[in-house]
Amino acid sequence: xNIHEYQAKQLLSQYGVTVPQGFPCTSADEVRKAAxxxxxxxxxxxxxxxxxxxxxxxxxxxxxxxxxxxQLRANVxxxxxxxxxxxxxxxxxxxxxxxxRLISTVLIEKASNIxxxxxxxxxxxxxxxxxxxxxxxxxxxxxxxxxxxxxxKIIKETIDPAIGMMPYQARKLAVALELTGPLINQxxxxxxxxxxxxWECDASLVEVNPLCVVEGPDGADAIVAVDxxxxxxxxxxxxxxxxxxxxxxxxxAPLETEASKYNLxxxxxxxxxxxxVNGAGLAMATMDIIQHxxxxxxxxxxxxxxxxxxxxxxxxxxxxxxxxxxxILVNIFGGIMRCDVIADGIVAxxxxxxxxxxxxxxxxxxxxxxxxxxxxxxxxxxxxxxTMADAAEKVVRSIQK
Amino acid sequence: xxxxxxxxxxxxxxxxxxSFGGVHAQHSLAYGTQIVAxxxxxxxxxxxxxxxxxxxxxxxxxxxTGATASAIFVPPAFAADAILEAIDAGLELVVCITEGIPVNxxxxxxxxxxxxxxxxxxxxxxxxxxxxxxEGSHGGCRIGIAPxxxxxxxxxxxxxxxxxxxxxxxxxxxxxxVGQSTCVGIGGDPVNGSSHLDIIKLFNEDPDTHxxxxxxxxxxxAEEEAAEWIKQHCKKPVAGFIAGATAPPGRRMGHAGAIVSxxxxxxxxxxxxxxxxxxxxxxxxxxxxxxxxxxx
Numbered sequence: 001x002n003i004h005e006y007q008a009k010q011l012l013s014q015y016g017v018t019v020p021q022g023f024p025c026t027s028a029d030e031v032r033k034a035a036x037x038x039x040x041x042x043x044x045x046x047x048x049x050x051x052x053x054x055x056x057x058x059x060x061x062x063x064x065x066x067x068x069x070x071q072l073r074a075n076v077x078x079x080x081x082x083x084x085x086x087x088x089x090x091x092x093x094x095x096x097x098x099x100x101r102l103i104s105t106v107l108i109e110k111a112s113n114i115x116x117x118x119x120x121x122x123x124x125x126x127x128x129x130x131x132x133x134x135x136x137x138x139x140x141x142x143x144x145x146x147x148x149x150x151x152x153k154i155i156k157e158t159i160d161p162a163i164g165m166m167p168y169q170a171r172k173l174a175v176a177l178e179l180t181g182p183l184i185n186q187x188x189x190x191x192x193x194x195x196x197x198x199w200e201c202d203a204s205l206v207e208v209n210p211l212c213v214v215e216g217p218d219g220a221d222a223i224v225a226v227d228x229x230x231x232x233x234x235x236x237x238x239x240x241x242x243x244x245x246x247x248x249x250x251x252x253a254p255l256e257t258e259a260s261k262y263n264l265x266x267x268x269x270x271x272x273x274x275x276x277v278n279g280a281g282l283a284m285a286t287m288d289i290i291q292h293x294x295x296x297x298x299x300x301x302x303x304x305x306x307x308x309x310x311x312x313x314x315x316x317x318x319x320x321x322x323x324x325x326x327x328i329l330v331n332i333f334g335g336i337m338r339c340d341v342i343a344d345g346i347v348a349x350x351x352x353x354x355x356x357x358x359x360x361x362x363x364x365x366x367x368x369x370x371x372x373x374x375x376x377x378x379x380x381x382x383x384x385x386x387t388m389a390d391a392a393e394k395v396v397r398s399i400q401k
Numbered sequence: 402x403x404x405x406x407x408x409x410x411x412x413x414x415x416x417x418x419x420s421f422g423g424v425h426a427q428h429s430l431a432y433g434t435q436i437v438a439x440x441x442x443x444x445x446x447x448x449x450x451x452x453x454x455x456x457x458x459x460x461x462x463x464x465x466t467g468a469t470a471s472a473i474f475v476p477p478a479f480a481a482d483a484i485l486e487a488i489d490a491g492l493e494l495v496v497c498i499t500e501g502i503p504v505n506x507x508x509x510x511x512x513x514x515x516x517x518x519x520x521x522x523x524x525x526x527x528x529x530x531x532x533x534x535x536e537g538s539h540g541g542c543r544i545g546i547a548p549x550x551x552x553x554x555x556x557x558x559x560x561x562x563x564x565x566x567x568x569x570x571x572x573x574x575x576x577x578x579v580g581q582s583t584c585v586g587i588g589g590d591p592v593n594g595s596s597h598l599d600i601i602k603l604f605n606e607d608p609d610t611h612x613x614x615x616x617x618x619x620x621x622x623a624e625e626e627a628a629e630w631i632k633q634h635c636k637k638p639v640a641g642f643i644a645g646a647t648a649p650p651g652r653r654m655g656h657a658g659a660i661v662s663x664x665x666x667x668x669x670x671x672x673x674x675x676x677x678x679x680x681x682x683x684x685x686x687x688x689x690x691x692x693x694x695x696x697x
Contacts, residue, residue: 236503280655281563335548389687
């Protein structure tokens with residue numbers, strides 16, 4: 001699960017990570033109060049940051065024509081009027097697709113005078129099954145680009161999960177980031193806090209980009225997490241009630257949220273052939289074979305091991321909500337569950353949803369002959385496929401007429 | 402022979418009184434597998450279906466019945482504890498079926514068991530099947546949730562991260578009259594016990610395995626690691642399929658581990674690694690068995 005920047009910063013600051021002073025606001029009144037607090041404390045400029053999980057906010061455009069989801073302002077009135085151009089508006093970035101995202105919260109923060117931009121992230125290293133700290137002196141940039149073009153600039157430190165991150169490891173990183181003097185100890189505390197957040201909150205990613213050396217209150221250098229991204233392991237959410245409360249359904253695709261209510265794992269794609277499959281591996285493989293025969297998959301959909309009538313009906317309804325869908329391929333391997341039961345479920349679901357798109361069904365496994373007979377004798381205009389390849393070819397052909 | 406388990410392997414089931422564990426314990430018994438004990442804390446002394454004694458701890462169950470392998474069906478929040486208990490009891494093989502275990506729990510388990518002699522399969526996996534000689538491969542050892550009857554005793558080893566895609570491969574083999582030595586689902590989580598490579602090494606040493614089907618998917622680099630080893634050391638033909646060529650980057654495709662992130666773990670890179678290693682690449686999931694059989 002992803003959370004907003006302001007929520008990530010709240011978590012991080014609980015673990016001793018320095019973040020800029022700031023306030024999440026959902027109305028012009030709240031923005032005014034936040035701006036007054038910051039400017040009256042001597043802040044020169046504030047930054048107004050649209051809150052959305054999607055990246056590319058700064059270069060995004062609102063549907064009302066307003067440019068840029070991240071803005072700097074130097075007084076209260078301009079801050080309020082800028083925030084008003086964002087709140088309740090839809091921001092389109094390179095990551096949102098053309099639908100964009102509704103901005104209902106802006107983060108009003110003290111803007112720092114930035115002297116250096118660095119990058120740091122905590123993530124799982126799948127090769128070692130251990131936590132990994134990844135840092136780079138090239139902050140503010142896309143880390144994938146840095147890794148591709150200048151891999152020598154990526155600094156890595158693996159953590160032994162039995163002991164946790166030791167201060168010496170943080171110091172090593174600080175020195176590798178070319179920090180010196182009092183910044184070494186500041187960075188050590190901050191890096192340890194990032195790791196602690198990752199571990200204790202069951203995060204799958206804690207990313208600070210940029211991590212900045214800024215001009216501190218006394219003119220000396222200080223280190224601050226200027227931006228932050230945190231995602232949490234869905235499997236561990238049950239033990240973090242506080243983080244569960246941070247879920248923002250407006251950031252999720254409505255059909256995917258709807259699917260999750262029925263224990264269906266659905267991901268919408270851009271193609272025209274919907275698929276309904278049991279098992280994640282088989283579901284991916286079904287998408288692949290559709291493409292192999294010249295079609296394009298409209299979704300990933302795993303109905304799990306059971307494929308009951310209720311689930312298949314719910315799955316058809318979700319699939320049919322996607323206007324791009326021109327045909328449907330059902331691919332079920334009935335292992336424990338009998339194919340005749342699955343066939344009954346499919347027939348009932350087709351009738352209930354008044355399906356009128358080409359439907360190709362491939363059933364295999366337990367009691368498959370009876371299952372196929374039920375499909376053929378149902379009087380429904382569905383097509384049966386013998387193998388995955390046969391079914392995929394038939395569904396692709398069904399829309400090429 | 403076979404790998405990991407054989408018809409005489411004595412198996413205990415952790416979580417045998419849960420609905421999921423109970424159903425599959427029953428299926429395994431019906432398949433002819435020696436399910437000799439169940440473990441449910443607080444229910445020691447009772448029995449499962451008047452057939453299998455239940456114990457409070459894995460240690461008791463192993464001592465009393467001689468079980469050497471465990472199937473774990475306990476809920477995700479308690480699964481890490483259950484795995485460590487089975488390892489502490491000195492079992493040879495622990496197969497964790499449970500889906501949805503927090504990643505950090507598995508990071509801890511993996512760290513704690515780095516020096517252990519116990520082999521862990523899973524979690525989030527369909528389990529292990531060594532087919533038997535009877536009707537519908539009856540009499541074999543079935544640990545987990547795979548349908549037993551689709552198997553046939555024979556000489557092909559199957560290893561996969563996915564459940565139903567494993568069944569697909571097994572069924573393709575069986576339908577062509579070709580049997581399997583052992584089929585292993587290693588699970589779809591980012592941190593798991595045994596890797597593709599661990600299982601491939603066992604198949605390579607097993608005299609009754611003559612060919613191998615390796616099924617992978619997007620995410621991580623376990624398939625590349627296995628391919629590199631196969632290129633150097635594997636004595637047997639290997640065919641493979643990688644699922645997820647059409648998956649969008651940054652999205653988890655059902656399995657927690659099936660994600661292309663930071664440009665890593667793509668199907669294209671894995672398929673290329675397979676080709677470089679001389680592994681037969683199935684064009685489609687429909688041709689996994691045929692791709693291997695052509696090589697043999």
